[in-house]
Amino acid sequence: MLTYLIRRLFAVAVMLVVIILAVFCIFFLIPKWTGTDPATMFVGKQADKEAIEAVRQKLQLDDPILVQLFEFFKGIFVGRDYTGGGTTTHCSAPCFGYSFRTEQEIWPILTDRLPVTLSLAVGAAVLWLIIGLAVGIVSALKRGTIWDRLGMTGALAGVSLPIYFTGLILLAVFAYQLDLVSNKFTPFGDNPGEWFSGMILPWISLAFLFGAMYARITRATMLEVMGEDYIRTARAKGLREPVVIGKHAMRSTMTPVLTLLGIDLGALMGGAILTETTFSIPGLGQAVLKAINEKDLPLILGVTLITATAVVIANLIVDLLYGVIDPRVRLA
């Protein structure tokens, strides 16, 4: 168990380093190969020579990429000093640097926005788990009936609709025409009621898409599981059907659902870009989209790292939970 954990954590570290490298390559090496000067890219084409030179100095763009990488990692663990224009600023750990655009520290931006994205993802996940599992189980148990067809048609529609389209339709109908819910985001601290009203539509949009995927997976797994020998055994020893389904079949059905949940929740930490754009929710996704358009590398690195960390940690937790759900899985 301990060796397993150590091995997994090592893999996590490798993964994060690779992701940082990839982001560095995208914003430093590719412009070099294709003949665009990174400094020009960050300042904008209209900038004069001095401005470009100043940026080059400030961002240490002339340093070898390995030195830049080392400085970046050093900043995260022990903090780093920036020297520019005669003054030195210390940025304490965890230091993700300063935004190229607003010159704000990155870390507070991330910690401001993470709870917003987290509340979006977790709220939606609760909804989609309930919908997905319920629809999937009913469809599997009542295979071939009208309920199965209705459920699976709905699920197919769900996976075929782009989330920003569902979101816009919901906004047009429920926020604009019927005026039932709020169409804009309110921070929880300002007004919890308004916050809830503004989050309902984003939650539903996300839950419709993911609930549809979960319903399809749940149904397929459930059908497979119900054909297994141990289900027959459970029935043969006289267990009532609700116990057979609830206790025996559900356990196996949960395994793939859990895998998906780990991946999806992790990915949503930074991947709620589309939902946050559609509903103007000031989360990490909206921040990173803006950062990409403005070529604000430190902010992109920060969000990417948070996302990647969330994905790998979620996967690790899921793998550990397998052992609890499925006694056949042994972590070694």
Next chain:
Amino acid sequence: MTAPLHESSADTAVAEPEPAPSGAKKDIEGRSLGRIAWERLKRDKVALIGGAVVLFLVLAAIFAPLITSLIGQSPNERHEDLIDPLFSTPKGSFGGMSGDHLLGVEPVSGRDILARIVYGARVSILVGFLSAFVAVVIGTILGTLAGYFGGWLDTVISRIMDMLLAFPQLLFAISLISVMPNDMLGLTGTGVRLMVMILVIGFFGWPYIGRIVRGQVLSLREREYIEAARSLGAGRRYIIRRELLPNLVAPITVYTTLMIPTNILTEAALSFLGVGVKPPTASWGQMLSNAVEYYESDPMYMIIPGVAIFITVLAFNLFGDGVRDALDPKGTR
């Protein structure tokens, strides 16, 4: 010519099923996998409808210039006279639908929506198919290598696949596209964007195919018939190409048909976020993103491209599910 009673083994993996000869006898007959799958698919009405819609869309995309000249509209011609100058939305109801403009016109510019939808189909279909092709090529090659040779090669390829699957893909796609220059390799603007989108979507898609191929190869290579081929003196290349690959056609076909709609959704998402093809080239995602501002005043402008994406993706999904059921009788659907 009479219907062949026996088909050579080389034909067993033909992905494109030939139509069954009419009036074929019902008694015992050697049937290829392709034939069996086609017979099953023919009974699946929903999948056939999906397939027909897919075919229609592909043809519409290919013959887009012909269609627009038939309806007498072009995708970039402006009709500002049809726009209400006060609200900059189309005059008339339902987004300015009329005999001339069957699906209405865009707000502000007054460009014909039907013509833009038809041209937008080109982008969706092109990116959807070609990126799936890229993913299949890389995935099949690396998956086969990993599964067949095992050892350190397998470890390396499998780790890369795991890592790519855990990557924040949309984020990387947007970042990559945003740093691409306007012209490279003789392509400009939209051409560059199209190429980069195809490569990026394909690159993040190959691990899905790769994992399946690897798993299949891993179990197939232990089969007796492979051993038989080996003991008859067949080389690795021969075994992989003549003995393994034909058995991989079915799973690869299934996952490719199911990958195309996902890729179309990704392309639409990228265009929606402003990193897809460049205006004035039409794409559905870009139309939707323009429509965000008008969802209250001109809802038709948002509904039409949205429905176009929905129908396309749904048709591919229905067809893909049908193909899967037809090729995999053990499937639990």
